[in-house]
Amino acid sequence: MKKLKSLLGDIRFWIVLFFFIRLIGITQPPLEVAHNWRQTTVTMVARNFYETDANPFYPRIDIVGEKSGITGMEFPLLNYLIYLASLLFGYDHWYGRLINLMVSSAGIWFFYMLGKKYFGKQTAFNAALILLSSLWFMYSRKIMPDTFSVSLVLAGLYFGVSYLEKDRKFQFLIGFFVLITAGLLSKFPSVMILSVIPLIVFSKKYSCFSRRNFFIALILGMLPSFFWYFYWAPYLVQMYGFHHFFMGKGWLEGLSEISLKLPETGMMFVETSIKYFGFAAFLAGIISAIIKKQRLLLMIFGLSSTAVILYILKSGDNFPRHSYYMIPYIPVMALVAGYALNLIRNKVLLIAVLSLIVAEGLLNQQHDFRIREIDKPIVELGNLLDNFSKETDLILINSGEYPTPMYFAHRKGWVSSNSNVGDTSFINSLRPLGLRYILILKRSFGTNQILEYECLYDSENFSIYKP
Structure with missing residues (x-):
């Protein structure tokens, strides 16, 4: 004792x-x-x-x-x-x-x-x-x-x-x-x-x-x-x-x-x-x-x-x-x-x-010891994007001001709001700068948005577009 x-x-x-x-x-x-x-x-x-x-x-x-x-x-x-x-x-x-x-x-x-x-x-x-x-x-x-x-x-x-x-x-x-x-x-x-x-x-x-x-x-x-x-x-x-x-x-x-x-x-x-x-x-x-x-x-x-x-x-x-x-x-x-x-x-x-x-x-x-189930798929973004793009390709993500998805995507590019991502003039301004793909987050860090571009991938969590 x-x-x-x-x-x-x-x-x-x-x-x-x-x-x-x-x-x-x-x-x-x-x-x-x-x-x-x-x-x-x-x-x-x-x-x-x-x-x-x-x-x-x-x-x-x-x-x-x-x-x-x-x-x-x-x-x-x-x-x-x-x-x-x-x-x-x-x-x-x-x-x-x-x-x-x-x-x-x-x-x-x-x-x-x-x-x-x-x-x-x-x-x-x-x-x-x-x-x-x-x-x-x-x-x-x-x-x-x-x-x-x-x-x-x-x-x-x-x-x-x-x-x-x-x-x-x-x-x-x-x-x-x-x-x-x-x-x-x-x-x-x-x-x-x-x-x-x-x-x-x-x-x-x-x-x-x-x-x-x-x-x-x-x-x-x-x-x-x-x-x-x-x-x-x-x-x-x-x-x-x-x-x-x-x-x-x-x-x-x-x-x-x-x-x-x-x-x-x-x-x-x-x-x-x-x-x-x-x-x-x-x-x-x-x-x-x-x-x-x-x-x-x-x-x-x-x-x-x-x-x-x-x-x-x-x-x-x-x-x-x-x-x-x-x-x-x-x-x-x-x-x-x-x-x-x-x-x-x-x-x-x-x-x-x-x-x-x-x-x-x-x-x-x-x-603080827990990660929400809805956020866990974000970890696989890099592997997912590897099926469609190179790590050097610039991408746009609809995560607002959050850089988190870009980190897990293991890419460089831009993060922005749904309103900007859906704005044709905004996308056109990024094309000459090297934009190659748009990643739409549907559940975590973003909400679903359907774009009028070629859709390369679609699931309950993400969509990938080629503008």
Whole structure:
């Protein structure tokens, strides 16, 4: 019993357990309802590294018609790791799931270690479990860079603090620089994690020499991201003629848009991130920290909240539409909630409340392990099209703005609405650009449409036309 109690109280056990739980369906294609489009843009880039050009400075996607597909986006670190794995084992999309899961699991450990360093073992344990069962649970097994990026930044922050505390050991400073650089390049909004940096830089707890080196490493680590996101990505858009990556809106425009979406924005914090029990604990943590004058926690909360408010204003109405926008702020919510739970002195009650938070989080994300039956035929699009066309033939798909079917078709071309696909003038405009086939999706990602062209194939799921 004592060994079991010790095991259950060890965060490493829970990190490993949650890792294995998320291995369920790890080889599934990126077709789950939540953000399959986002995942397939990642896999498109990775596959193009493998099949076309492995230069990470020129990422390319497949929905740009006759153009090269090169466009500005996040620095493709996760995509490139998928490519490197493909060099060893042959290409497959699920490598991205596994890579993200491994890095995101390590991120929980570094989050725990940071929490333990400043708030004690129990608060850190509570917070790590809450983070594990939050929205993090779902996105850490997706082929997306969000939890991947935040994990790298958390690890970098841990190495940076360790440099300051461990007698200025230079290897920790190198680790800080490398991880911060990689994390911010992967997804720049992860910079919100670094909103706590002023607490470190201005702390008299550390020597001026150490703080100076820490600050220099931080600035140097951020410079590649500024180059990529504010120079290179816009350059690629201008040079190659395709806009794909959202770089934010003007402050006033964002404020105007978000003011019309306040209920939806609020629910991103309440329902989306750590669910209702978790959010109640988060509120209790804020109130308790104020009453008990927990200055450090309140400063972390204040700085992080300021950062997320600025992020919301910059995102505008995009913020409440995309749940993954919350990922960089959830660790702070988990930390505050974990602090609240640490104030519960009754061990049985603490376990009960923590169990409720974890159970609510997991039960509301179980759908992410399933792929709808109606979507499964999409996986075979590439094999189907091989019977009628070459991989180099450009195609048009009636999937609206969704790139997902194009990825599985293993082709390049255009995605558009039914109204455009049925418009003769639109089709005529694409013919000189190289359009060879039209794929009509009848059930998944599109609805049936009968065209006045030669029909090469027809089934309950798809039709293929030669315009």
